[in-house]
Amino acid sequence: MAQYAIIGLGRFGMTLALQLAKMGNDVIGVDNERKVIERVANSLSHAMIADVTDEGVLKELSLDYYDAVVVAIGEDMQASLICVVHLKNLGIKNIWVKATTEEHHLILKSLDVSRIIHPEEEMGIRTARALHYPMVREYMTLGDRQYVVEIPAVEKLSGSSLADLLSEVKNQVFCLLIKRREKLYPSPHEQFVIECGDVLILAGDRPSLTKLVPRLM
Amino acid sequence: MAQYAIIGLGRFGMTLALQLAKMGNDVIGVDNERKVIERVANSLSHAMIADVTDEGVLKELSLDYYDAVVVAIGEDMQASLICVVHLKNLGIKNIWVKATTEEHHLILKSLDVSRIIHPEEEMGIRTARALHYPMVREYMTLGDRQYVVEIPAVEKLSGSSLADLLSEVKNQVFCLLIKRREKLYPSPHEQFVIECGDVLILAGDRPSLTKLVPRLM
Numbered sequence: 001m002a003q004y005a006i007i008g009l010g011r012f013g014m015t016l017a018l019q020l021a022k023m024g025n026d027v028i029g030v031d032n033e034r035k036v037i038e039r040v041a042n043s044l045s046h047a048m049i050a051d052v053t054d055e056g057v058l059k060e061l062s063l064d065y066y067d068a069v070v071v072a073i074g075e076d077m078q079a080s081l082i083c084v085v086h087l088k089n090l091g092i093k094n095i096w097v098k099a100t101t102e103e104h105h106l107i108l109k110s111l112d113v114s115r116i117i118h119p120e121e122e123m124g125i126r127t128a129r130a131l132h133y134p135m136v137r138e139y140m141t142l143g144d145r146q147y148v149v150e151i152p153a154v155e156k157l158s159g160s161s162l163a164d165l166l167s168e169v170k171n172q173v174f175c176l177l178i179k180r181r182e183k184l185y186p187s188p189h190e191q192f193v194i195e196c197g198d199v200l201i202l203a204g205d206r207p208s209l210t211k212l213v214p215r216l217m
Numbered sequence: 218m219a220q221y222a223i224i225g226l227g228r229f230g231m232t233l234a235l236q237l238a239k240m241g242n243d244v245i246g247v248d249n250e251r252k253v254i255e256r257v258a259n260s261l262s263h264a265m266i267a268d269v270t271d272e273g274v275l276k277e278l279s280l281d282y283y284d285a286v287v288v289a290i291g292e293d294m295q296a297s298l299i300c301v302v303h304l305k306n307l308g309i310k311n312i313w314v315k316a317t318t319e320e321h322h323l324i325l326k327s328l329d330v331s332r333i334i335h336p337e338e339e340m341g342i343r344t345a346r347a348l349h350y351p352m353v354r355e356y357m358t359l360g361d362r363q364y365v366v367e368i369p370a371v372e373k374l375s376g377s378s379l380a381d382l383l384s385e386v387k388n389q390v391f392c393l394l395i396k397r398r399e400k401l402y403p404s405p406h407e408q409f410v411i412e413c414g415d416v417l418i419l420a421g422d423r424p425s426l427t428k429l430v431p432r433l434m
């Protein structure tokens with residue numbers, strides 16, 4: 001298991017800290033608000049009330065023992081940036097930072113942090129895709145406009161074979177796996193007959209997957 | 218293409234509106250701040266300065282023609298809730314709402330909205346998984362503790378066959394697809410020899426996938 005320090009326990013930082021702790025990691029949460037720290041004190045390995053713009057305070061936390069330090073301070077960009085600069089001066093290598101604006105992102109990029117996270121923007125994109133492709137329950141990007149998508153099979157697909165379903169996108173969209181009730185059927189053959197409620201895992205390029213959309217709704 | 222109304226253009230709402238527009242949909246953005254509306258006016262089909270706590274104002278927007286209305290007002294929970302109540306009274310069926318707190322969520326649930334979104338919390342969970350499983354680039358949940366995961370093959374896997382890699386989880390983890398440079402190899406046979414840089418798409422239950430972790434890092 002690993003050790004993580006989460007600085008700034010807003011909705012993003014708090015959820016992150018609690019989830020990492022739940023997964024069995026050693027987590028220290030740092031925030032300058034007492035009420036916030038009192039709420040997590042029993043769920044994390046350590047919880048400290050501290051103002052992270054103070055380099056001395058950060059030094060005492062011996063953060064170089066941690067696998068990653070996440071700076072999740074939102075509103076106060078200045079505090080976020082000063083904290084990152086202190087962490088760099090303390091030799092911390094793996095710093096992930098939540099960015100609030102494009103400017104914040106650009107400055108963090110020049111500070112050479114390990115990863116920059118934009119929670120609201122990333123969820124804006126995910127939500128747009130959930131609205132635009134309501135039949136796609138989840139997806140993964142492969143790059144080069146290729147995707148793996150998870151499609152619950154609707155009633156009208158019941159009785160169709162995979163060969164029927166994929167006839168117009170033969171060799172461009174592949175059915176990788178079907179999940180039926182709790183069982184997984186990897187590499188199903190093309191005569192596999194779909195039942196309503198099956199979960200289809202398909203892969204292919206965006207234009208070909210888009211051709212299938214009307215058949216999946 | 219579809220029609221969407223996005224109410225509240227903070228980072229989440231703004232990104233959502235712009236992405237939906239970019240995907241070719243008809244999008245109206247509504248916010249009570251002039252500066253916000255001026256920024257999006259050229260990128261959306263319509264952009265309106267309005268206080269959505271005013272039912273008369275909402276009525277004029279004829280929102281029942283839209284496929285979905287998203288309420289993305291963050292800080293002001295009261296405004297968010299009043300707006301949802303007005304939308305319900307206007308007969309709007311598909312209402313998605315960004316929730317800021319647990320309490321907000323509970324109230325929205327009793328108001329029976331179509332979907333409740335927690336951007337910061339969902340990204341907190343995703344980021345925790347990115348930290349805890351650094352070898353997993355993306356993943357999809359299948360339910361029943363089953364997942365599909367995307368794993369870039371590291372140097373040390375080079376020269377191993379799929380049979381070698383999956384030997385200790387035979388019939389519990391499946392390799393569904395390999396992507397090499399820009400080509401997709403669905404249902405690769407077990408003698409397929411992995412090269413560094415390949416992207417492996419694996420599926421299986423969490424305990425079995427977890428057994429593989431040390432070999433993937």
Ligand SMILES: Nc1ncnc2c1ncn2[C@@H]1O[C@H](COP(=O)(O)OP(=O)(O)OP(=O)(O)O)[C@@H](O)[C@H]1O
Pocket residue numbers: 007008009010011012013030031032033036050051052053072073074075076079337
């Ligand atoms: N100098 C500081 N030292 C320690 N903690 C700080 C400092 N400045 C802000 N914080 C803490 O960071 C946390 C998150 O910041 P804030 O609430 O501004 O971000 P946010 O982007 O609104 O959060 P979220 O969207 O994740 O809910 C707060 O709990 C706040 O107390």
Ligand SMILES: Nc1ncnc2c1ncn2[C@@H]1O[C@H](COP(=O)(O)OP(=O)(O)OP(=O)(O)O)[C@@H](O)[C@H]1O
Pocket residue numbers: 120224225226227228229230247248249250253267268269270289290291292293296
């Ligand atoms: N009554 C209202 N009518 C119209 N727009 C409103 C109203 N109240 C708030 N808004 C707008 O909603 C937008 C988003 O709200 P706010 O910035 O409080 O949320 P947020 O959660 O901080 O946003 P994000 O985290 O997505 O950046 C703001 O641009 C604000 O002007």
